[in-house]
Amino acid sequence: MGVVVWWLMTQSVNTRPWEASANYASSEDFSGRSFTQPNAKLGLYVFLAVVTSLFALFISAYTMRMELGDWRPLPDPDLLWLNTGVLVLSSIALQWALIAAKREQVDSMRNGLLAGGFFAFVFIGGQLLAWQQLVDAGYYVHSNPANAFFYLITGLHALHLLGGVVAWGMTTIKVLGGAEVARVRLSVELCAVYWHFLLVLWIILFGLMLST
Amino acid sequence: MSTIAHDADDFVASAEVPEMELYHPKTWLGTYVFSQDAKVIAVQYFCTAMGIGFLALIMSMLMRLQLGFPGTFSFINPSVYIQLVTMHGMIMVIYLLTALFLGAFGNYLIPLMVGARDMVFPYVNMLSFWIYFVAVLVLVASFFVPGGPTGAGWTLYPPQAILQGTPGAEWGILLMLVSLAIFIVGFTMGGLNYVVTVLQARTRGMTLMRMPLTVWGIFMATVLALLAFPALLVSAIMMILDMTLGTSFFMPAIVSMGQPLDHTGGNPILFQHLFWFFGHPEVYIVALPAFGIVSDLLSVHARKAIFGYRMMVWAIVVIAALSFVVWAHHMYVSGMNPYFGFFFATTTLIIAVPTAIKVYNWVLTLWRGNIRLTVPMLFAIGFIFTFVNGGLTGLFLGNATIDLPLSDTMFVVAHFHMVMAVSPVLVVFGAIYHWYPKVTGRMLDDTLGKFHFWVTFLGTYAIYYPMHYLGFLGVPRRYYSIEGTDFIPESAMSLNAGISIAAFIVGAVQLVFIYNLIVSYYRGREAGSNPWEATTLEWQTADTPPKHGNFGKELPLVYRWAYDYSVPGAEHDFIPQNVPPSSVEKGTNETNQ
Numbered sequence: 001m002g003v004v005v006w007w008l009m010t011q012s013v014n015t016r017p018w019e020a021s022a023n024y025a026s027s028e029d030f031s032g033r034s035f036t037q038p039n040a041k042l043g044l045y046v047f048l049a050v051v052t053s054l055f056a057l058f059i060s061a062y063t064m065r066m067e068l069g070d071w072r073p074l075p076d077p078d079l080l081w082l083n084t085g086v087l088v089l090s091s092i093a094l095q096w097a098l099i100a101a102k103r104e105q106v107d108s109m110r111n112g113l114l115a116g117g118f119f120a121f122v123f124i125g126g127q128l129l130a131w132q133q134l135v136d137a138g139y140y141v142h143s144n145p146a147n148a149f150f151y152l153i154t155g156l157h158a159l160h161l162l163g164g165v166v167a168w169g170m171t172t173i174k175v176l177g178g179a180e181v182a183r184v185r186l187s188v189e190l191c192a193v194y195w196h197f198l199l200v201l202w203i204i205l206f207g208l209m210l211s212t
Numbered sequence: 213m214s215t216i217a218h219d220a221d222d223f224v225a226s227a228e229v230p231e232m233e234l235y236h237p238k239t240w241l242g243t244y245v246f247s248q249d250a251k252v253i254a255v256q257y258f259c260t261a262m263g264i265g266f267l268a269l270i271m272s273m274l275m276r277l278q279l280g281f282p283g284t285f286s287f288i289n290p291s292v293y294i295q296l297v298t299m300h301g302m303i304m305v306i307y308l309l310t311a312l313f314l315g316a317f318g319n320y321l322i323p324l325m326v327g328a329r330d331m332v333f334p335y336v337n338m339l340s341f342w343i344y345f346v347a348v349l350v351l352v353a354s355f356f357v358p359g360g361p362t363g364a365g366w367t368l369y370p371p372q373a374i375l376q377g378t379p380g381a382e383w384g385i386l387l388m389l390v391s392l393a394i395f396i397v398g399f400t401m402g403g404l405n406y407v408v409t410v411l412q413a414r415t416r417g418m419t420l421m422r423m424p425l426t427v428w429g430i431f432m433a434t435v436l437a438l439l440a441f442p443a444l445l446v447s448a449i450m451m452i453l454d455m456t457l458g459t460s461f462f463m464p465a466i467v468s469m470g471q472p473l474d475h476t477g478g479n480p481i482l483f484q485h486l487f488w489f490f491g492h493p494e495v496y497i498v499a500l501p502a503f504g505i506v507s508d509l510l511s512v513h514a515r516k517a518i519f520g521y522r523m524m525v526w527a528i529v530v531i532a533a534l535s536f537v538v539w540a541h542h543m544y545v546s547g548m549n550p551y552f553g554f555f556f557a558t559t560t561l562i563i564a565v566p567t568a569i570k571v572y573n574w575v576l577t578l579w580r581g582n583i584r585l586t587v588p589m590l591f592a593i594g595f596i597f598t599f600v601n602g603g604l605t606g607l608f609l610g611n612a613t614i615d616l617p618l619s620d621t622m623f624v625v626a627h628f629h630m631v632m633a634v635s636p637v638l639v640v641f642g643a644i645y646h647w648y649p650k651v652t653g654r655m656l657d658d659t660l661g662k663f664h665f666w667v668t669f670l671g672t673y674a675i676y677y678p679m680h681y682l683g684f685l686g687v688p689r690r691y692y693s694i695e696g697t698d699f700i701p702e703s704a705m706s707l708n709a710g711i712s713i714a715a716f717i718v719g720a721v722q723l724v725f726i727y728n729l730i731v732s733y734y735r736g737r738e739a740g741s742n743p744w745e746a747t748t749l750e751w752q753t754a755d756t757p758p759k760h761g762n763f764g765k766e767l768p769l770v771y772r773w774a775y776d777y778s779v780p781g782a783e784h785d786f787i788p789q790n791v792p793p794s795s796v797e798k799g800t801n802e803t804n805q
Contacts, residue, residue, distance in 0.1 A: 017421040020772035034411040039332045054442035070477030142458035
């Protein structure tokens, strides 16, 4: 919000909206776009703000609920560390694909995309396995709020990743179908941005669950 | 549906792409049903929201039947009554007002007013409407499940919302929560569109500070909604889990119907925090578009520039920011720390400052204006009165100590109906009378419109003014019947009967409005392209109603703000935004195109 307000300041102070002028309309100074990024990228950023709000609220609910007496922390399976590593690999692979896309290297881009998607699937599988381990150890979703939050937060994070996998799938199909790099570069970039965001989000969530 | 599977970016025509590059559907289904034209989507939103809103209006009539004449109508039993209360509130706030202001007015006005061909992601926009439509269907479905819709009150507080004994605890509450979650998904899609369109698709010359205040209001409301609706989603998801999987996010250890339940240790107050973190910004999600629209109506029909344009923009921004730090003033009676209450009372009263700035500026816009008392203008002026009246009782309720005795009385009902129900609805009506000529090409009937205005305006006062007195007497809200209560005098009953009669009259007059909407579509007077002689871009389109793509071959170029009315020295009393200074010097309003 602060950033938004500051940005609006720069847009509105020292303007005289009541004065008519031909400047803006005739020159190239003002083309009607506030940002040079493509619309889809800006759309993604706005969406990431919404997701940030969603998870920030979950985290605040988590900390509020934690205060109450019946909170029994559950052991974090070691598998989660491995999963975190896999998600990092996934992010790195997509970054690699993006760099390749910028250099017009089709093969590396394709490999990066495929590796990124592969690791994403491994991550989701790993998360399911972690759930299985906890259930086997008797940590059911309804037996304690700490368990409930664990399943809820990890589940929602995985769902967001699955949403990303849909976008990744559409991009990959185009790439495998032989689309030119220029046509898919933006899609690859958006995937990479989204993956990095989910990685940072996961590290925050994991840190929260480790520390409590 | 024909092929529409391309990247959103492929067919976006923003200001830098003056030629028509929009997706053009070839089938009837693609043109009118799964349309990607923001204007058609706006009409779809409008019709759906008005339809479900009319249902909620009928519910309020049934509630008034019970309150005014208790015991007369046997089909309204206590369960039905509380279900009516719940669904009326939820539908009006979310499925009517939010959908109408952002979905209908947002879709219609944003692209036209900023000079864009369409929203930037038309396909996502189409999905947004249909997801909203599914949310409405799920909501309506809850009337037909065993146990009926939920009767938890629109705030859906746990634990009572999901306990046996509350109407709709079997299926109604679940459908309600699922419907809300679907609504939020659909809204997020629409909201991304509105924000990115305003930021990226304006035409040349349309700087942010030249945008009409309508666009500013809708834009900031969308930003608010995008950040606030997740709180509702979080609480809905957690309540669904409490209900279906037996978790204890909100559910404390509790004995229900003599049986201890499995829940332990949950925190119902946590739900209240989450709900109101959404619920308070929601008030401004409804109010900010109304503020913006009413500013434009006043300026157009008073033939005068809006007073303090930059201040108006900043007031909108400040109100939006503050609305996130006042939520707990809905929870003064939840047993909070007094310092906490003090903080929220202070922030609440601070919001009065930017709001009062807006009211002063509206009044100063009228001052020495060349006021044309058209129907939209009547509604706009009616809004100022109602909003000030409703806002003043907010000063009472915003103070924690004064709120305690008034909480959960009819005083609260009167307050929020005046300030966030009647006021925005008056703006909705004004906006419909104002923009109907652009949407359909025909004028609404003036006489019927004036009749509609006066009965609605005076009628709502007849309904809500007396309610304040009922609140002072201590008449509680949401009660099925107050008969035989010692501290409530007999006169309160007569007052209730009077309120009900006023409500029926106001309700019936809305039929005249619907009649006007339908008949004028076929027989209304031809409007021409700019019947109000307004300056904003939507009135400068080549065709009325505007075709897909909004503007003709070339996008308009903007040379001035939206408020050049009665400019000294100019030949005409209005100068459209796309008229260059050179034309004004020549005494014409010709554009370059």
